Amino acid sequence: xxxxxxxxxxxxxxxxxxxxxxxxxxxxxxxxxxxxxxxxQFFALLGxxxxxxxxxxxxxxxxxxxxxxxxxxxxxxITRLKPxxxxxxxxxxxxxxxxxxxxxxxxxxxxxxxxxxxxKGQVQDMLDLVELSSYGGRRPGQLSGGQQQRVAxxxxxxxxxxxxxxxxxxxxxxxxxRRQMQIELKRIQTEVGITFIHVTHDQEEAMTxxxxxxxxxxxxxxxxxxxxxxxxxxxxTFVSNFLxxxxxxxxxxxxxxxxxxxxxxxxxxxxVPMDRARSTSGAVWVGVxxxxxxxxxxxxxxxxNDNVLRxxxxxxxxxxxxxxxxxxxxxxSQELTVFEQNTGARExxxxxxxxxxxxxxAHTFVLDAAQDAHAGDETYxxxxxxxxxxx
Amino acid sequence: MxxxxxxxxxxxxxxEPPRRPRRRSGWATGYxxxxxxxxxxxxxxxxxxxxxxxxxxxxxxxxxDTGYAMTWSFGNxxxxxxxxxxxxxxxxxxxxxxxxxxxxxxxxxxYAIAFKAGRFKNLMLVLVIAPFFTSFLVRTLxxxxxxxxxxxxxxTLQTIGILGPDGRLLATSVAVVTGLTYNxxxxxxxxxxxxxxxxxxxxxxxxxxxxxxxxxxxxxxxLPLSMPGVVAGTLLTFIPSAGDYINSELLGTPQQYMIGNVxxxxxxxxxxxPIAAACSVILMIVIVIMVLVYVRRxxxxxxV
Numbered sequence: 001x002x003x004x005x006x007x008x009x010x011x012x013x014x015x016x017x018x019x020x021x022x023x024x025x026x027x028x029x030x031x032x033x034x035x036x037x038x039x040x041q042f043f044a045l046l047g048x049x050x051x052x053x054x055x056x057x058x059x060x061x062x063x064x065x066x067x068x069x070x071x072x073x074x075x076x077x078i079t080r081l082k083p084x085x086x087x088x089x090x091x092x093x094x095x096x097x098x099x100x101x102x103x104x105x106x107x108x109x110x111x112x113x114x115x116x117x118x119x120k121g122q123v124q125d126m127l128d129l130v131e132l133s134s135y136g137g138r139r140p141g142q143l144s145g146g147q148q149q150r151v152a153x154x155x156x157x158x159x160x161x162x163x164x165x166x167x168x169x170x171x172x173x174x175x176x177x178r179r180q181m182q183i184e185l186k187r188i189q190t191e192v193g194i195t196f197i198h199v200t201h202d203q204e205e206a207m208t209x210x211x212x213x214x215x216x217x218x219x220x221x222x223x224x225x226x227x228x229x230x231x232x233x234x235x236x237t238f239v240s241n242f243l244x245x246x247x248x249x250x251x252x253x254x255x256x257x258x259x260x261x262x263x264x265x266x267x268x269x270x271x272v273p274m275d276r277a278r279s280t281s282g283a284v285w286v287g288v289x290x291x292x293x294x295x296x297x298x299x300x301x302x303x304x305n306d307n308v309l310r311x312x313x314x315x316x317x318x319x320x321x322x323x324x325x326x327x328x329x330x331x332x333s334q335e336l337t338v339f340e341q342n343t344g345a346r347e348x349x350x351x352x353x354x355x356x357x358x359x360x361x362a363h364t365f366v367l368d369a370a371q372d373a374h375a376g377d378e379t380y381x382x383x384x385x386x387x388x389x390x391x
Numbered sequence: 392m393x394x395x396x397x398x399x400x401x402x403x404x405x406x407e408p409p410r411r412p413r414r415r416s417g418w419a420t421g422y423x424x425x426x427x428x429x430x431x432x433x434x435x436x437x438x439x440x441x442x443x444x445x446x447x448x449x450x451x452x453x454x455x456d457t458g459y460a461m462t463w464s465f466g467n468x469x470x471x472x473x474x475x476x477x478x479x480x481x482x483x484x485x486x487x488x489x490x491x492x493x494x495x496x497x498x499x500x501x502y503a504i505a506f507k508a509g510r511f512k513n514l515m516l517v518l519v520i521a522p523f524f525t526s527f528l529v530r531t532l533x534x535x536x537x538x539x540x541x542x543x544x545x546x547t548l549q550t551i552g553i554l555g556p557d558g559r560l561l562a563t564s565v566a567v568v569t570g571l572t573y574n575x576x577x578x579x580x581x582x583x584x585x586x587x588x589x590x591x592x593x594x595x596x597x598x599x600x601x602x603x604x605x606x607x608x609x610x611x612x613x614l615p616l617s618m619p620g621v622v623a624g625t626l627l628t629f630i631p632s633a634g635d636y637i638n639s640e641l642l643g644t645p646q647q648y649m650i651g652n653v654x655x656x657x658x659x660x661x662x663x664x665p666i667a668a669a670c671s672v673i674l675m676i677v678i679v680i681m682v683l684v685y686v687r688r689x690x691x692x693x694x695v
Contacts, residue, residue, distance in 0.1 A: 063599070082599070083599040085602075099616070100616055109598075109601045110601040113602035159602070
């Protein structure tokens with residue numbers, strides 16, 4: 001169907017942003033941003049609201065003009081090009097479907113503006129692709145949210161843009177439909193082979209769909225890479241908290257031993273592979289993901305290459321089916337989180353049990369202590385937290 | 392199940408206070424609220440309209456002193472049309488020109504208020520309504536001095552040669568249409584503003600994103616979406632303009648008299664009630680027909 005002929009000539013192209021800055025009055029929305037998106041990639045810009053991700057997208061679409069810097073698409077400078085002259089199309093946050101036109105005319109809008117022939121056939125093919133073939137005569141107001149979302153996608157895709165921009169396209173859908181559309185979007189992207197840039201604040205959405213994720217915060221990119229890389233080896237406390245959850249404890253670097261950095265944490269020595277250490281001297285945050293940690297009854301022997309923190313007490317247990325989430329209080333009164341898979345093979349604990357925390361040194365990461373340990377943690381409320389807590 | 396049934400069921404359950412009276416009063420509230428307006432309409436619209444139609448069919452031979460005989464004289468309508476064809480056509484023409492002029496002036500203004508005014512939006516809306524703080528008559532009289540032969544407008548136009556040395560504005564069609572346009576402009580601006588203001592600016596962004604330049608975006612998106620405002624505004628301007636007689640009275644001469652002046656004159660000077668009533672009914676019917684055709688062609692019912 002369409003996808004095949006769309007793919008044949010829709011050449012996804014390299015998009016490059018160089019030192020792009022956007023200021024609104026005294027507020028800097030995007031700060032000296034450099035970004036390279038490769039041809040045919042599914043690229044996600046992930047960050048909390050107000051981090052500058054939508055502004056970045058709008059500059060690529062031409063709906064905002066950068067204060068400084070330059071944007072190139074397929075080697076051509078498009079920084080000051082009018083939006084209607086760019087080979088870029090957008091799926092807007094609330095779809096922005098034209099309420100006075102039916103679905104067919106909404107999808108045909110871009111083709112008609114460019115004077116393309118065979119509008120009818122192309123629109124029909126595109127409606128087939130998004131599985132709305134029989135809805136051409138309806139008005140947007142008569143469609144459900146998920147259907148409107150697909151019309152918005154069809155309306156943008158039919159123009160075979162070099163880059164397709166998606167601005168929180170799934171934000172208005174309920175959870176179940178969102179999961180379904182994530183898979184659908186990924187399928188369509190693979191079929192048409194166009195470069196997708198997807199803006200979202202939902203880390204799970206970004207990780208499910210994107211090849212590459214750029215995590216943005218306060219106008220700059222904190223870290224960029226594949227989902228696994230970002231999750232397993234975060235570069236900043238913001239990334240470690242915003243993408244999933246992390247346990248961060250304060251430590252002091254003691255020195256190096258072979259390929260490992262040795263860090264002292266409240267009297268214990270922890271090892272960290274050198275390539276996972278973002279800081280190699282002085283005060284640091286030592287981090288580990290909750291699901292990488294195993295709980296063991298107090299005093300259990302460990303394997304040689306395990307990191308151990310002893311003397312914890314279980315304070316809270318929540319059973320959530322596939323896993324059990326434990327909150328444990330450390331001797332220095334910090335609370336850490338541990339997720340245990342409910343495989344049945346491991347011992348379970350109750351509040352008040354004394355436990356030790358074990359995890360593989362290879363799962364540990366080290367971050368510079370100059371950063372706020374709670375950056376990017378949307379559930380953390382500084383006013384409610386006990387003094388000295390560091391999760 | 393009707394409302395009354397629901398009430399009975401609820402009432403039937405024990406230890407529940409009877410709820411029927413409250414429901415019934417709720418049901419009656421709507422009608423009670425309608426009543427004053429309805430009475431007003433019957434008394435001051437329905438009755439006079441029926442009386443007016445009846446008057447238009449009276450025998451012209453009667454007079455106020457001797458009374459009129461109901462003779463179903465449909466001939467009155469032919470008399471009215473043949474005698475006052477000119478003022479009828481003039482009214483429709485003046486009203487059309489004034490409505491088009493008001494639309495051309497009001498659309499950019501309403502657009503600017505809706506999308507570009509920022510924090511001055513409310514101030515500008517107040518300024519649009521501000522003329523209503525003085526009487527219609529006073530404002531029209533003010534135009535009389537603005538357009539007068541010694542006024543600066545006429546002098547300026549004479550100096551730059553648009554008007555001849557003896558040219559004037561007052562007592563011309565231009566003056567009457569200008570007056571109509573001015574007086575009914577707010578009725579055009581407000582509905583236009585209301586419908587433009589409702590348009591999501593992201594739709595225009597979507598238009599630009601889909602290869603429509605500024606003008607095409609306007610033509611294909613903004614204009615169609617503002618049609619309800621255009622229709623409401625043109626009706627609110629055209630209908631009172633067509634029946635107006637103050638502007639032609641104060642700014643024109645008998646050569647510019649509109650059907651309103653004729654009705655005024657026939658009722659109050661000639662005391663020819665049947666003909667005056669026939670003129671009024673004809674004006675009403677013509678306007679209703681034109682409005683129906685217009686609304687159907689504008690196709691507003693298709694708009695969301």
